[in-house]
Amino acid sequence: MENWSDALRRGAVTGSVASATSAAALALCSQGENHSPFSAVNAVSHWLWGDKAAHKDQPSLRYTLLGYGIHHASAMFWGVLFERWFRRVLARREPLPAAAAGTAMAAVACFVDYKMTPQRLHPGYEKRLSTGSLALGALAGRRD
Numbered sequence: 001m002e003n004w005s006d007a008l009r010r011g012a013v014t015g016s017v018a019s020a021t022s023a024a025a026l027a028l029c030s031q032g033e034n035h036s037p038f039s040a041v042n043a044v045s046h047w048l049w050g051d052k053a054a055h056k057d058q059p060s061l062r063y064t065l066l067g068y069g070i071h072h073a074s075a076m077f078w079g080v081l082f083e084r085w086f087r088r089v090l091a092r093r094e095p096l097p098a099a100a101a102g103t104a105m106a107a108v109a110c111f112v113d114y115k116m117t118p119q120r121l122h123p124g125y126e127k128r129l130s131t132g133s134l135a136l137g138a139l140a141g142r143r144d
Helices: 004-034 041-043 046-055 061-085 087-091 093-118 131-140
Strands: none
Touching: 004 041, 004 061, 004 087, 004 131, 041 046, 041 061, 046 061, 061 087, 061 093, 087 093, 093 131
16 A cells, blocks of 8 residues: 555545546436536535525535535545555556446445435435436546
8 A cells, every 4th residue: 555645646636537527427417307417516515505405406606616515525535545545456557457446436435425424414416316327426436
């Protein structure tokens, strides 16, 4: 395993890319399911604003910016852990093992987010998106 400072540096990049790609996929799914690309990311801000955030469809600083900020911070957190735990796999630069590692990390993140945290701290996407869309968003944000 590499040291934490290297994992933090790499994880900031990895997490930022994962954040952007998964947010784009979730916005597309949100557009299709809710006729608003903002509704799913707005729902994430339920951490601060409660369940009313899940019913907001328009972009706003209050819901959209905060929702994306929470999403981005979470992706960076998981990106750092990914870089720390899977550095040897990633260093080999082999696509299949890297993809497997990214999929495993996405599965761990989903399990922790939806099964180990209190309801109030769930991501919030589940309030506006189907299970299939959630899976697509997780896979789009794989860190490989």
